[in-house]
Amino acid sequence: MKECVADAIVLSLIPSRETDRTVFLFTKEWGKIAARVVAGAKLLSKFSPHLDPGNLVTVRLTLKNGYTLTDVLTKERFSAVRKEESSMKRMLRALFVIDRLMPEAVPDEDLWGALLSLMRGEVRAPDEMLVRMGYDVRHAQCAVCRNADPDFFSVGTHEFLCLRCSVPFPENTLLLMEE
Numbered sequence: 001m002k003e004c005v006a007d008a009i010v011l012s013l014i015p016s017r018e019t020d021r022t023v024f025l026f027t028k029e030w031g032k033i034a035a036r037v038v039a040g041a042k043l044l045s046k047f048s049p050h051l052d053p054g055n056l057v058t059v060r061l062t063l064k065n066g067y068t069l070t071d072v073l074t075k076e077r078f079s080a081v082r083k084e085e086s087s088m089k090r091m092l093r094a095l096f097v098i099d100r101l102m103p104e105a106v107p108d109e110d111l112w113g114a115l116l117s118l119m120r121g122e123v124r125a126p127d128e129m130l131v132r133m134g135y136d137v138r139h140a141q142c143a144v145c146r147n148a149d150p151d152f153f154s155v156g157t158h159e160f161l162c163l164r165c166s167v168p169f170p171e172n173t174l175l176l177m178e179e
Helices: 079-083 085-101 109-119 126-132
Strands: 002-016 020-027 031-037 056-063 067-076 152-154 159-161 174-176
Touching (some): 002 031, 002 109, 020 109, 031 056, 079 085, 085 109, 085 174
Antiparallel strands (some): 020 031
């Protein structure tokens, strides 16, 4: 069994099994990873307070048939960003983009730095995360009607869409483009 320690940004946390959870983390060294949180859904879980999406944490993981979280400590909660609604929305959009589009185990130091800058309140749009991941936001057009000014990005199909053409797509898979 191999053990490793790294700083990570919590992207999302989902239920897994009866009392377990799966946490998706973004690290500088390994990129996006999924880790099992044993008993993470229990009310008295020692991990729960640290695994809020958007937290910068130090994690200790064991690697045997996948990652398992063995310890976690919050380094930064980015309180200034969480207090301002527009900043919080930008942070959540960026986390959503990385969580849904970034393949696992692909390190990207540039994306790590850009995400930390956004979370510290520097002016960076979540759409910049799309650009850093290879999606041309500035020259995008609707994949269906070729409208030059798309309103949405579909994380399910990896396409830009205008308002009219986005209707058949599930709402939770569409990312509203910022103006």
